[in-house]
Amino acid sequence: MTTTAIPAEGLTISAAAEVSGLTVDTLRYYEKEGLTLHKPERSTSGQRRYAESDVRWLGTLVMLRRTGMPIRDIRRFVDLYRIEGSEPDRLAILESHREHVREQLREVQTHLEAIDRKIDFYNTKVMNK
Amino acid sequence: MTTTAIPAEGLTISAAAEVSGLTVDTLRYYEKEGLTLHKPERSTSGQRRYAESDVRWLGTLVMLRRTGMPIRDIRRFVDLYRIEGSEPDRLAILESHREHVREQLREVQTHLEAIDRKIDFYNTKVMNK
DNA sequence: ATTTGACCTGGAGCGCACTCCAGGGTGAAT
DNA sequence: ATTCACCCTGGAGTGCGCTCCAGGTCAAAT
Numbered sequence: 312m313t314t315t316a317i318p319a320e321g322l323t324i325s326a327a328a329e330v331s332g333l334t335v336d337t338l339r340y341y342e343k344e345g346l347t348l349h350k351p352e353r354s355t356s357g358q359r360r361y362a363e364s365d366v367r368w369l370g371t372l373v374m375l376r377r378t379g380m381p382i383r384d385i386r387r388f389v390d391l392y393r394i395e396g397s398e399p400d401r402l403a404i405l406e407s408h409r410e411h412v413r414e415q416l417r418e419v420q421t422h423l424e425a426i427d428r429k430i431d432f433y434n435t436k437v438m439n440k
Numbered sequence: 441m442t443t444t445a446i447p448a449e450g451l452t453i454s455a456a457a458e459v460s461g462l463t464v465d466t467l468r469y470y471e472k473e474g475l476t477l478h479k480p481e482r483s484t485s486g487q488r489r490y491a492e493s494d495v496r497w498l499g500t501l502v503m504l505r506r507t508g509m510p511i512r513d514i515r516r517f518v519d520l521y522r523i524e525g526s527e528p529d530r531l532a533i534l535e536s537h538r539e540h541v542r543e544q545l546r547e548v549q550t551h552l553e554a555i556d557r558k559i560d561f562y563n564t565k566v567m568n569k
Numbered sequence: 570a571t572t573t574g575a576c577c578t579g580g581a582g583c584g585c586a587c588t589c590c591a592g593g594g595t596g597a598a599t
Numbered sequence: 600a601t602t603c604a605c606c607c608t609g610g611a612g613t614g615c616g617c618t619c620c621a622g623g624t625c626a627a628a629t
Contacts, residue, residue: 323605323606324605324606324607325605325606334587334588335606336587336588336589337586337587337588339607339608340586340587340588344586354606356594356595356596356606356607357594357595357606357607358595358605358606358607359606359607371558374551374554374555376586377547377548377551378548378551378552378555381585381586382585382586382587383585398562398565398566399566401562402559402562402563402566405555405558405559405562406559408555409552409555409556409559412548412551412552412555413552415548416545416548416549416552418506419506419507419541419544419545420545422503422506422507422541423507423538423541423542423545425503426503426507426534426537426538426541427538429500429534430531430534430535430538433527433530433531433534434531436527437527437528437531452575452576453575453576453577454575454576463617463618464576465617465618465619466616466617466618468577468578469616469617469618473616483576485576485577485624485625485626486576486577486624486625487575487576487577487625488576488577505616510615510616511615511616511617512615
């Protein structure tokens, strides 16, 4: 189970955008904001070339963002990668984020049940018309 | 299972904020944006007094917001309440929103599993140190 | 009588996460 | 030779959902 093969020269920014589900603007924005583990290589003409590891990291970024971690916090997390032996700190951030996500999930599930009830209410109401 | 009793005169804005979990500023903002079913009554001196039905509606607003429905869409939904026989339309909005929420939930759950895996990875990594 | 605290309004300001733009470069295709 | 598609940068602009503020009213407490 590999992701779509990535050539040795790396992907262009638009290709990386496509596979990551982000836009090219967002990719450049994330890089500017220091969310990338390493800056992608450049072609001789100065264009970004995303290696497989870059693309994998983009997946991590998407995962963190889509679970609601703010840019600021992601930056803190990424910064730890530059510090030797920071694994326990990174772990702590992930665990705390996981708790956050779980709680969020619980809350949304509760609200979802309320939506279900409201829908049931409308269903019987509309039916009785 | 009633909510905390609400006096006949209604709640002040700060009390309504407390029970709804919103801030007084947000309450006024929602009203300005037309998200309230009816504008709350006013005391003789012009202060808002939230009746039980107002407070219940605030609960609905919180539910919709916390499940990610944009203000704009909530307004559309509320506007339908002013239209006779719009129940099917309201139902449709709720059902479509429910699908949205479910999908969102699925996505976050998937990402949560990825977080779990990353945490496991760190746990073994840190353990082996 | 005045102080206090909660409330009012209209409107400005803010933080976030993008998103867009101008002005320019590069290499392949026609 | 020029057209085209795609890329580059720095920086401005946008939409959202609040949040804050100035300047004022009012009723109860001191």
